[in-house]
Amino acid sequence: MNELSRLQSPAAVQAAFDEFSTLGRSAFLKRYGFGKSRYFLARNPRNGEQCDIKAVVAVAYGVQFPSDGPLSATALVENEATVAAKLQSLGFDVIRIGEDWSQDEVDATVADYFEMLRLEAEQRPYNKTEHNSALRARLNGRSKGSVELKHSNISAILAGLELPFIQGYKPRGNSQLLLRQAVQAYVTDNRSVMHKVVDALEEVKAPGEKTYTSTVLVDAPKKEALLQVSEATSRIRIPRKLNFAARDEANRQLGRSGEEWVIGYEHQRLQEAGYPDLIQQLEWISDTRGDGAGFDILSFDTPVDHRYIEVKTTNNGIAAPFIISHNELQFSKEMDQQFFLYRVFELRNAPKLFILRGDLSDHLYLKPLDFRASFRNYVG
Template identity: 60%
Template sequence: MTSQLSRLQSPSAVQAALDEFRQLGRTGFLERYGFGKSRDFLVRNPRTGELCDSKAIVGAAFGFQYTSEGPLRPADFSGGEATVVPKLQSLGFEVVRIGEDWTQLEVDATVAAYFEMLALEARQEPYNKSERNAALRPLLRGRSKASVELKHQNISAVLQGMGLPFIAGYKPRGNSQLLLRKSVQQYILSRADLVGQVVDAMEDVKTPSEKTYTAVLVDAPQVESVAQVEASSRRERLPRKLDYVARDENNRKLGRAGEQWVLGFEQVRLEGAGMPELFQQVDWVSDRLGDGAGYDILSYDTADSPRYIEVKTTNGPHTSAFIISRNELDFAREAEDAFHLYRVFQFRASPLLYTLRGDVSKQLHLEPMDYRASFQRALV
């Protein structure tokens, strides 16, 4: 209970718990008191500098102060920023958010190592993430393999927020250290040629060697809530050369290749549904008339049920951002369930596909990018 937590008033009891953590090791200490690893906050042992799991330390410390009652168990109180953090700080201990105790040198080395892997991935050259993790750790201050992987996920989140490609195997994870965001931005701006090469490689139009459509349909990503960057921090503007999302969507060669692939997918889908004759009526509208219809391909669910398909293609991973026009959004609302957005990803390697149906504005987070400027204002 939170009232129990308020009774902890002894800094020496907290220090005793920290000393025991040091003696038993992290695994032994957590097993002894029944706690899991902290997800957000660690407390620093002032005697050794070691970072320890904050909630477990508080639970054990209670037992050192009240020996007759024993330690608190995980269910006895809630952890986190509103409870354990202020309690430890009020007793004079330093609390660190996980991932934010890294030095400039550590962060810069990790960012450089990440971009080395990203460049290899963009060129489709094989590499081993575990081996590169192990090679990086001697440059860091005793960081674990898991902490380095988390930092790489943070870098992916920063790149995703900037509209740049990221390593597919490191799913973006937010709440990144401000120092990390600055380091990534500085790396990009100081090595524009290298990052440009990565972007160009990711846009490479390479038709898959095998056009198989078996098990290519996957679930769409879920919209996730992430922490916002501080409002006072200046947004980094990237040169057009590095504007990956816009370049990806404006690269008509890649878009056209993706639409051709979807035509093959539709043929297989309609044949599998027992309606092969409907494929003869499928119309590649964007190829025949150009963009502007609000969709790329007219296909069918049945002879009387059209399927309007807008295709978005990328060489990037599952959660890659894409651009959708106001015209396409308006048409999606008008067509309702007849509208299908086909998102084709990791196209050059082994294409996969997810679909969104109907009013996609309700299924995506939309960020305004451009405005039409004029000297006429609509009357209210």
């Protein structure tokens, strides 16, 4: 029988809550080998304290079944949502992390986030720690970590809307419904602010760094599936001129700057690989033949092995989405390991890149955006 289904005693759960309060969170989690909850907390009905659900349930199981003892973290395989549902079935209050923030707290956090985003886009200095401290003075006893999580939640919401977000706050999903509504309301009511952010990010400057050190090439982000929240909100429609991925794609000057930077990178890569003679054979295809070939630069791995390079450039950070054409996708499939996508990011500061090799559908989540409309269709 599944261990979680055997837990039926509210008194055992309360005993676990009481021990949590007596020991304190850190000591309780350390004693039983659990980490902090990521998505849900359970409220101790005696004192209102918010407790980590999997650790509480594991200890409660040991209280109800002393001969078995508490469940280990490896034995309690159910996810937090399943454990939360179990506690609710036993009559306990479960809250989604961050869900108890008030409207005033959420609005203040959203406003602070967008102020930092504007400063970052304009390349004006600011201090995240100072912003965090000043914001917490306006909130209801929130910790530094809880504010950082809220800011990461906002990044995830903006990424979902295909809008820029603060690079220092990696998107984290499972955000509060109230927060999603507040972010969407801010974007809708402050279009001028978002225009300034996107306009600033689109500005084309000569790269601040043209030396190709070992730190230029970084690992590509990994594909990750984010937890889909159950509460639905009406999706707002973002005007195309606010879609920075589309604007990056349309900004030919930005694209050429990125391709020119990659040409320099390839010169150094071939030099270091021991093929300096191949540098003269390198061809900037999009410049000499125009767009539409499915790649931008023809380079080499060896004297007999070509490297077909498609360049995607942004002033934004590593996680910024980008647009892939149907032609580019098909070419990546056809050329397989000879196809290389060079994603150049933070171009205007100290450019970096990651490389995706082969079929792009192996590396990326691809969502169709447009359709070709016609009155004729060829069948058979």
